[in-house]
Amino acid sequence: MTFLETILEEILQLFKREGIEANSEADIIRRLDIRQATYQELFANKQDMVLQVVRFDIEKQKLEQQEMLSKAKNPVEEIMMLLVDGITKMKDINPVFISDMQLYPEAWQASMDNLSRNNQQVNAEILNRGILEGYFRRDINLQLVTKILLEQFFMMINPMVFPPDKYDLAEVFRSIYLYYVRGICTDMGGKMAEEYFSKNNL
Structure with a gap:
């Protein structure tokens, strides 16, 4: 890990615990135990710092996701792994972090673009394989289901809908x-999903 990556990781963890606005730039510099000059070499301003942290987090999550999915035995398990990982990540993040990020349009847009492109593409690939292998129902509209999964996520993180x-x-x-996934499974896929739910205490 480079020096910049180490700094970005530390700031990311701070943001996830306390939100973005809980600390000023001066607070962050003090908590990172770096010089003001070092901070200014790395970041143009707080907006730039938040954007770099979000981009770093996106790349980190992509690598973690690839590694995680490589251990799955079938498409149902892949979808379940993504869901469990999503639940775990939501538990570990202070909700203030998500609402604070919306104050930084560039960073928020980068996060939303990643959801729209990467997550939708990953879900579509898994669902498509699952349909071909008999785990997911053949009558589902792939494009519509992946869109619904994405829009449900946007609804979930909207503080006006779920304060x-x-x-x-x-x-x-x-x-x-979890309940939506059960509905798109075939009998075979549904049994596997149920087994996964019980095994992971979901």
Whole structure:
């Protein structure tokens, strides 16, 4: 890991714990234990810093996702792994981080673009293989299902729909996705999904 990557990782963890706005640039410099000059060499301003952190997080998540999916035995397990990983990540993130990110349009757009392109493409590939192998129903509209999965995510992170002080985002995630996946499975896929739910205490 380069020096910049180490710094980005530390800031990312800070943001996930406390949100973005909880610390000023001066606070972040102090907590990173670096000089002001070093910070200014790495980041033009706070907007640039947030954008770099979000881009770093996107690339990190892509690599983690590839490694995770390579261990799956079939498409149902891949979808389940993505869901469990999503639930785990939501539990580990302070909801303030998501609402704070919306104050930084470039960073928010980068995050949304990644969801639209990468996640939709990954879901479509898994579902397509699952249909061909008999795990998912043949009558599902692939394009529509991947779009619904994405839009459900946008709905979930919208604080106007699910205010974080009233709803546990991890539980919202579980309620939206796990039951939806059951509905698109064939009998064979459904049995595998049920087994995975029980094995992982979902």
